[in-house]
Amino acid sequence: MSKVIQHIGIIGSGNVAWHLAHHLKTVGISIDWIYSRNQETGIALATSIHSTFEKEIPSKEVDLVLICVTDDAIQLVLNQLNDSFQAAYTSGTKPLNELEFNGELGVFYPLQTFSREREIELKEVPFFIESTTSTFAQALFDLAWKISSNVQFASSEDRKKLHLAAVMVNNFSNHLVFLAKTYLDEKGLNWEHLKPLIVETAAKLANISPFEAQTGPARRGDEVTIEKQEAMLEGTTKIIYELITKSIQSTYPKK
Amino acid sequence: MSKVIQHIGIIGSGNVAWHLAHHLKTVGISIDWIYSRNQETGIALATSIHSTFEKEIPSKEVDLVLICVTDDAIQLVLNQLNDSFQAAYTSGTKPLNELEFNGELGVFYPLQTFSREREIELKEVPFFIESTTSTFAQALFDLAWKISSNVQFASSEDRKKLHLAAVMVNNFSNHLVFLAKTYLDEKGLNWEHLKPLIVETAAKLANISPFEAQTGPARRGDEVTIEKQEAMLEGTTKIIYELITKSIQSTYPKK
Numbered sequence: 090m091s092k093v094i095q096h097i098g099i100i101g102s103g104n105v106a107w108h109l110a111h112h113l114k115t116v117g118i119s120i121d122w123i124y125s126r127n128q129e130t131g132i133a134l135a136t137s138i139h140s141t142f143e144k145e146i147p148s149k150e151v152d153l154v155l156i157c158v159t160d161d162a163i164q165l166v167l168n169q170l171n172d173s174f175q176a177a178y179t180s181g182t183k184p185l186n187e188l189e190f191n192g193e194l195g196v197f198y199p200l201q202t203f204s205r206e207r208e209i210e211l212k213e214v215p216f217f218i219e220s221t222t223s224t225f226a227q228a229l230f231d232l233a234w235k236i237s238s239n240v241q242f243a244s245s246e247d248r249k250k251l252h253l254a255a256v257m258v259n260n261f262s263n264h265l266v267f268l269a270k271t272y273l274d275e276k277g278l279n280w281e282h283l284k285p286l287i288v289e290t291a292a293k294l295a296n297i298s299p300f301e302a303q304t305g306p307a308r309r310g311d312e313v314t315i316e317k318q319e320a321m322l323e324g325t326t327k328i329i330y331e332l333i334t335k336s337i338q339s340t341y342p343k344k
Numbered sequence: 345m346s347k348v349i350q351h352i353g354i355i356g357s358g359n360v361a362w363h364l365a366h367h368l369k370t371v372g373i374s375i376d377w378i379y380s381r382n383q384e385t386g387i388a389l390a391t392s393i394h395s396t397f398e399k400e401i402p403s404k405e406v407d408l409v410l411i412c413v414t415d416d417a418i419q420l421v422l423n424q425l426n427d428s429f430q431a432a433y434t435s436g437t438k439p440l441n442e443l444e445f446n447g448e449l450g451v452f453y454p455l456q457t458f459s460r461e462r463e464i465e466l467k468e469v470p471f472f473i474e475s476t477t478s479t480f481a482q483a484l485f486d487l488a489w490k491i492s493s494n495v496q497f498a499s500s501e502d503r504k505k506l507h508l509a510a511v512m513v514n515n516f517s518n519h520l521v522f523l524a525k526t527y528l529d530e531k532g533l534n535w536e537h538l539k540p541l542i543v544e545t546a547a548k549l550a551n552i553s554p555f556e557a558q559t560g561p562a563r564r565g566d567e568v569t570i571e572k573q574e575a576m577l578e579g580t581t582k583i584i585y586e587l588i589t590k591s592i593q594s595t596y597p598k599k
């Protein structure tokens with residue numbers, strides 16, 4: 090029954106729903122409706138793309154119901170969906186075989202961090218596709234291909250691993266910036282001075298491996314600086330400093 | 345005795361020496377000589393900017409000797425320098441009052457990560473200046489101003505704190521990418537898929553605070569995903585995962 094996906098309904102109105110809705114609309118996909126438990130953000134999203142906010146999941150046919158909700162809500166949504174629907178969800182971690190649905194079900198996972206406040210380019214963002222049937226997988230692939238030039242099929246297992254790596258490079262790095270900013274705030278120093286460094290830290294990895302790109306006291310084995318810096322910190326930040334420093338040192342053992 | 349700095353000698357031939365030499369030359373500063381314990385990289389640097397490599401520190405006068413060496417080597421270099429020289433060093437951590445030198449001494453610290461393989465824009469890079477005299481501080485400020493539009497005076501104390509924050513956002517984030525890449529390599533997955541995410545992680549911080557920018561299972565309080573991800577990891581990476589996850593959770597306590 091899979092065919093080219095033209096008309097979709099979106100369930101959810103968080104960051105992922107927001108960005109996918111806007112990008113899909115831009116490439117000519119019709120977003121027939123938005124449904125969301127959160128009426129306020131749901132209406133805001135529907136309004137922003139000139140779509141309709143629905144108070145209940147409609148039974149009217151669309152080519153795809155795109156489920157952009159938290160992992161623990163996916164099954165609850167599927168329970169309310171008519172079996173005649175084709176549905177896909179955007180989670181990085183939820184395995185396909187843990188979900189029960191009699192209609193066709195697939196995965197449409199963009200490996201990226203989304204914030205409402207920020208417009209984002211999707212062209213290079215990897216999308217990982219999976220489905221119970223190859224025809225539906227292909228339809229989802231083609232849909233992703235309209236907004237990204239980096240679309241892959243991936244098993245639930247591989248997707249889970251990629252998501253874990255994404256947590257480390259995005260969530261954890263962002264938290265390190267939060268801790269550094271908190272430290273500078275406390276000392277009355279301006280964290281904005283870190284911004285060019287933050288951008289360059291990411292940018293240099295475009296053509297240098299993280300092993301080669303590593304710099305700093307731990308890489309140099311500069312024990313004097315390391316000791317002084319540890320003494321400047323306290324609490325969780327100090328423990329994180331010590332742990333990552335040791336991990337860097339063991340990556341570059343002294344000759 | 346401070347005057348406009350036109351002629352400089354550079355001691356050191358590492359990443360910082362390399363990039364400062366090239367940028368200073370570009371804005372019309374004459375790099376009269378390069379001295380380095382490492383002859384190979386010293387000659388390579390001198391050749392690349394059409395300067396002279398010296399086998400010993402020359403006694404011929406220059407307006408500034410720029411010392412781009414590791415912290416523990418700065419004093420050793422100063423011991424060999426003629427007191428008639430004005431000297432500045434590029435360290436983020438070495439306090440000015442821990443160094444002994446009878447000539448004028450200052451700090452010329454660029455808060456950035458430098459790798460030989462990568463060209464870098466310095467215009468937005470913050471430079472932190474300090475000196476034993478205000479006239480020399482001003483001369484160093486003016487020199488930095490030729491290559492950057494973000495130049496500040498900063499005490500040794502503040503510079504040390506900024507450097508520590510820089511270690512956290514650069515060195516540590518880069519190591520997280522290394523750990524994520526190592527994990528994906530082991531699983532036969534392509535770490536290149538993380539690159540758009542890495543770039544966006546940094547880019548979104550241009551106009552969103554790290555507190556607002558935080559996403560992911562720890563921020564959402566998604567215990568199921570956190571437990572599964574911990575079970576997928578081992579060794580140091582697992583410990584780092586647990587520690588940073590806890591730190592994020594305590595930053596966004598459940599209501």
